[in-house]
Amino acid sequence: MSIKVQLAVDMTCQSCVDDVTQVLSKVPGVDDISVTLADKHVVVTGSAGPSSLVTALKTSGRSAVVRGAGSTSSGNIGAAVCIFEEGRALANSATRGLARFVQVTEDTCFVDVSLSGIPDGLHGLAIHECGDLSSVPESCGAHWNPEGVEHAGRDSGHRGDLGNIEVRGGWGEMAFETDRFKVWEIIGRSMVVGAAADDLGQGQGAASKVDGGSGPGILAGVVARSAGLFENDKLVCACSGNTLWTEQRLVDQGHRL
Known part of the structure; x- marks a missing residue:
């Protein structure tokens, strides 16, 4: 079964896009990668779980947050x-x-x-x-x-x-x-x-x-x-004012969400 995973990835240039694409292409189960630099937006299609995608990006030094996931064929069922x-x-x-x-x-x-x-x-x-x-x-x-x-x-x-x-x-x-x-x-x-x-x-x-x-x-x-695919496009946390990547780093350091 194939799913689409929407990620927010901290990118600033085409070199970032190339790096992200290269890292994700090596994850088992990834079939397709679409990157939009202006929106810091990455969509991955395949059988790879969201956690494996985020782990791969973090290992490469990139900050990434899952913004949504959904079916490749049936829309946002749940x-x-x-x-x-x-x-x-x-x-x-x-x-x-x-x-x-x-x-x-x-x-x-x-x-x-x-x-x-x-x-x-x-x-x-x-x-x-x-x-x-x-x-x-x-x-x-x-x-x-x-x-x-x-x-x-x-x-x-x-x-x-x-x-x-x-x-x-x-x-x-x-x-x-x-x-x-x-x-x-x-x-x-x-x-x-x-x-x-x-x-x-x-x-x-x-x-x-x-x-x-x-x-x-x-x-x-x-x-x-939680949000389905393309239902959450925010890049800044409404509660703290931090970017999603700053919030994720705080979580990684052991702070509560």
């Missing part, structure tokens, strides 16, 4: 974002990553997740029933499970089961497609990252059939509606 923060009471915690959801067809949702600053290894990831972050993970409720089935992997367990994300060197990233939920079904719910690996329901203890033994939640966020 999009959402979840910003992960650490701690049980999240009022003063640091931002540790995000998940993006793009409804690319009426039946298929593209999911893109990136995490940082947590221990290396596998961590269970799930959508929970409630969007209450006052006392993570208890206030988030159980895994979202409208059919009342046992916990398993993301193809057959709870509809909120997303399997594991692997963190290496303090950074984790994954992207996949699913037909088990639609964007509008998960808005207002929470996503929780577990302290340990999810055994996908194959373990021996009772917890295996509940949450895969992934342990207490160490990151959490609420799934919120």
